[in-house]
Amino acid sequence: MKLRQYLRSDAARGYLLVSPTALYALLLLAVPLAAIFAFSFWTQDYLTIDKTWTLKNYREALSEPLYRELMFRSVRISAAVTLATVLLAFPIAYFVSFHVPKERKSLWIFLITIPFWTSYLIRVFLWKVILGYNGVLNTTLQGVGIIDEPLTFILYNANAVVITLAHAFAPFAILPIFVALEKIDRSLLEASLDLGESKVTTFFRVTLPLAMPGVIAAVLIVFIPTIGDYVTPRLVGGPNGLMIANMIQTQFLKLNNAPMGATLAVLAMLIVTAISLVFVGLNRKFLRGQK
Amino acid sequence: MTQPIIELRDVQKHYGEYHALRGITADIGQGEFFSLLGPSGCGKTTLLRTIAGFEGVTSGAVLIDGKDMAGVPANLRPTNMVFQSYAIFPHLTVAENVGYGLRRRTDLNRQAKEVLVGEALEMVGLDGFGKRAAHALSGGQRQRVALARALILKPKVLLLDEPLSALDKKMRDQMQVELIKLQRHVGITFILVTHDQEEALVMSDRIAVMFDGEIAQMDDPEVLYRRPNSRRVADFIGVMNFLPASVLSESGDRIEIEVNGLGRVEIGTDQAPLAGANGGTSVGFRPETLTILYEGQTSNDHIAQGVVEEVVYYGDMTYYDVRLDGAETPVRISMRNLFGRPVLEIGTRARIAWNPGALVLFR
Amino acid sequence: MKGGWLKIYAIGYLLFLYAPIILLPIFAFNDATIIAFPLKGFTTQWFSELATIPALHSAVLNSLLIAVTTAVVSTVLGVCAARAAARYQFPGKKGIMGAIMLPLVLPEIIVAVSLLVVLLQLGLSLGAWTVILGHVLICTPFSIAILNSAFQNLDMSMEEASYDLGETPWSTFRLITLPLVMPGIISSLLIGFTISLDEFIIAFFLTGAEPTLPVYLWSQLRFPQKIPVVMALGTILVLLSIILLTMAEYFRRRGIARAGGKDTGGFL
Known part of the structure; x- marks a missing residue:
């Protein structure tokens, strides 16, 4: 019953x-x-897996300069991508939320999301075409006469990875900030103006603090997947632009060292989690004053 | 009362620790317009939903037309509901909405169903609207569709969950009258849930006032208004003045009391409901039971003296807050602004006529 | 004027977003094997060449099979979860939904390698079905995100009204719930299809002897002489994506309008 x-x-x-x-x-x-x-706690000898629990992989991953460099570089590149993406995205989100008429907002958001849904591989490859030695950017700049020699610092290095990923993750940054801006009660801004603040100070004292949860969400949404990105470093990164995901792939598919690959994957997850928790904590702080 | 259509027997509904209904017992008669009135969270909507079958009861029983409804799901109960949001199916036309419940009536052919839908639409004043898309209707039209859709199934009881709360004031007043007429026309029992005391007074044959999951008083509107059985009910329905009082003596069906500002007076025991009062013994009376006497005007009633402390002008009425001599707080008196009667100014001394029959003693 | 500068910036930003997509058809119709300016002339040669590559055709078929299956399975799983989340209260709901949505914030390489490890340990052979397993995992959160708004905009009293008028729970689902969330379901199917069709990393790790389209593309990118054909293929894919997305957006908006809700914009 x-x-x-x-x-x-x-x-x-x-x-x-x-x-x-x-x-x-x-x-x-x-x-x-x-x-x-x-x-990640096991070891592999050719094709046999030794299932004795050991910290050997972690010791190696943390002491081997190559692995450490890759991990630091991944964090560095992801941080740069995140910073660039969010800084570039904020004005767009602000523009669509505050300056685009209501009935056109959906259209703008749709336009912003479309490139994201087109073949990722081909988009990344096209950045290689744009940024290359004889690429679109260099030939255009040379044609216009701004530069004499092709720029070389924009392909096969970390810069290229940052530019390409900032492009790929743009909508991920714009949408959360846009949603946060949309939620702001417009009468709060009028109240601030009424109480004597200028438009600029109102932005810093009212709009930005209220948009912060969206900004932090954008940071997380961009940072997490970029740190594990494989395609972009491989296509446009060159040897000095490779990231942790490329090494994980190498360990699993080329070196046949799955335990080491697993260790690197766990470490990558730990890094992501640690940095995420910091931002989630920040978000809590910003959310405290609001509902 | 004839055989009740709905019998509620000690109905209890608990959500974990929270007791939404704490033993509701009531009979609702055939053809009655019955209202459940109370503030939000008092359990009135929960009670309506247990009758409809959307909520089970924790204990007790709901009987409809003499049959226990335990285990009978909403789709098999002889009740139909008008939802607060109206719940008009947005992907169907008006006619499809109204005829929705007829799908299972295999005894009717298509033409018969169309006739029924046409009649139902005509009944609510929407003839010719059948082909319209439901999402293009105004608030008042949605409500009419919801009514037609529920009444087409000829339920034994029609349940209305705050049906007028989404409408503006003017539309609400109009729909109140229409609902009364409709109810008389179809003769079905209506149970209305509302938090608006005026709406309940205007429309109902009987009202159950609910607080905290219990029925505080169940009476017809006039009794409820004139003889509320507790200060809480008195406070909830309309405006009631309270003055501290003390009981001097009781003999037979008469009680002698002393009221601050009104003096000694004798009232009947029928004016002293049993329910306890919080905050000591007091006497309550409605603003319109007192009359301010003008220069030279006389009255056979008791006369009290006081000073006008506040004047609120409403057009057809003026509300005065008058402090009676010997009372600590002012009482509110409403006067109709008859032709030639001036509005008094603050600070005016006035004589006030009152009748002991209008008093209610809470103790 | 502030808005004016912002508008110029916005248009510049859109150009940045669309730069690769605009270049794609330009090179697809360019009569040269080297992908660079200046352009050499107009040709449809690369498009006609597409028809002559059997490996490409089998990759397309393989991808279509995977994408359709993924879209259907993840939408069914999405309907279950979104409905449960919108309609019922149960202890641990937040945690369970959080776990289901987790793949959204997990680097895809980790999803890919962890699945690979388990499949290999179990001695299972890789193939289209293993790719489907992985794709369903990452598409379900998207389905749920889309269907959530559809189910949450659905006024619960709609279903109650239907019971009240004599319908059973099942017929109510068929007559009321399903038609009202159908636009959400269609848009979830389209999004799932699009994501799966484009997904590379998981497919790269989990595909067996039969590559999916992105894996095939990846293998072609290494050969410079194959690039123009890839451009032609990319043009077709982009066009297809835009059509599918426009359809998905159309259904999503119609769904919101139907359920009487307000448009909050965007898929994500």
Whole structure:
């Protein structure tokens, strides 16, 4: 009787309905992540996996200069991408939210999202075409006469990776900031003007603080996937623009050292989590004053 | 009362620790216009939803037409509901909305159903609207569609969940009258949930006032207004003045009391409901039961003296706050602005006529 | 004027966003094997060459199969989760939904390698179905995000009204719920299809002997003489994406309008 009553309750129906999706996530996400974690404590000798638990991989990953350099570089590049993307995105989000008429906003947002949905590989490859020695940018600049020699600092290095990723993740940064700006009650701005602030000081004292949760969300949404990006460093990064994901791939598919790859993956996740937590904490701080 | 159409027997509804309904017992008669009135969170909507079958009861029973409704889902109950949001299906036309419940009536052919839909639309004054898209309707039209859709199934009881709250004042007043007429026309029991005391007074045959999951008083509108059984009910419905009082003696059906500002007076025991008062013994009376006497005007009623402290002019009425001699707080008196009657100024001394029959004693 | 400068900036930014897409057809129709300016002349040679590559055709077929299956499965899973989240209260809801949405914020390479490790440990052979497993994992959160707004805009009293008028829970789902969220479902199918069709990393790790289209493209990018053909293929893909997205956006907006909700803009 109690059981039958429970089965008809909201909670039971909710669990029943959510269970296929939750089970899928459990089997195909939680279990594999656990496996990666376990692997990172094992070692591999050619094709046999030694399942004795050891910290050897972690010692090696943290002491080997190549791995350390890759990890630092990944964080550096991701941080630069995040900074560039969010700084470039804010004015756009602000423009669409505050200066575009209401009925045209959806169209602008749609226009901003379209490039994101077109083939990622081809977009990245085209940046190589744009930034290359004989690329579109150099030939155009030379043609106009701004430069004599082609610019070389924009391809096959970290700069190229930053430019390309800032392009790829633009909508990820614009949308959360836009949503946060849209939520701002416009009468708050009028109240600020009424109380004697100028438009500029109102922006810094009212608009920006209220948009901060959106900015922080944008930072997280851009930072997390870029640190694990594989295609861009590989195509436009050159040897000095490679990142941690390229090494993970090499370990798994070329060197046949899955445990080392797993260790690097776990470390990458730890870095992402640590940095995310800092920003989530910041977000809490900003959200405290609001609902 | 004839055989009640709805019997509520000690209905309780708990959500974990929270008790939304704490033992509701009531009979609602055939063809009655019954209102559940109370502030938000008092349980009135929960009670309506237990009758409709959207919420089960924790204990107690809901009987409709003598049958226990335990385990009977909403789709099999002889009740239909008009939702607060109207819940007009936006992807269907007006006619499809109104005829929605007829789909399962296999005894009717297509033409018969169309006739029924046409009649229902005509009944609510929407004839000719059948082909319109539902999402293009105004608030008042949506409400009419919701009414037609519910009434077409000829339910034994029509449940209305704050049906007028989404309308503006003028539309609301108009729909109140229309709903009363409609109810008389179809003769079905209506149960109305509302937080608007005026709406309940205007429309209902009987009103149950609810607080904190319990019925505080259940009476017809006039009794409820004139003889509220507690200060809380008195406060909730209309404006009521309270003056501290003390009971001097009781004998038979008469009670002698002393009221600050009004003096000694005898009232009947029917003016002293049993329900306890919080904050000591007091006497309550409505603003319109007192009359300010003008120069030279006489009255056979009791006369009190006081000073006008505040004047609020409403056009047809003027409200005066008058401090009676010997009272600590002013009382509100409403006077109609009859032709030739001046509005008094603050500070004027006035004589006030009052009748002991209008008093209610709370103790 | 502040708005004026912002507008110029906005247009410049849009140019930056669209730069690669604008270049794509230019080189696809350029009569030269080297992808650089100046342009040499107009040709449709690269497009006709597309028809002569069997490996490309099988990659396209493989990708289509994977994308369709992924779209359907992730939408079904998305409907379950979005409906449960919108309609029911249950302990641990936030945690469960958070876990389901996690792939959205996990670097894809990690999803790819962790799945690879498990599949290889279990001794399973890689193929289209393993790519589908991975793609469903990353598409489901997108489905849920889209369907959430559809289910949350759905006034619960709509369904109650239907029960009240005599319909059963199942017929109510068919007559009321499904038609009202259908635009969301279609837009979820289209988004899932688009993501899966374009996804590279997971496919790169989990595909077996049969490559998907992006994996095939990746292999071609190494050969300079193949680039013009890739440009032609890319042009077609971009066009297809834009058509699919416009459709998805159309259905999404119609869904919001139908359920009587307000447009909050965007897919994400």
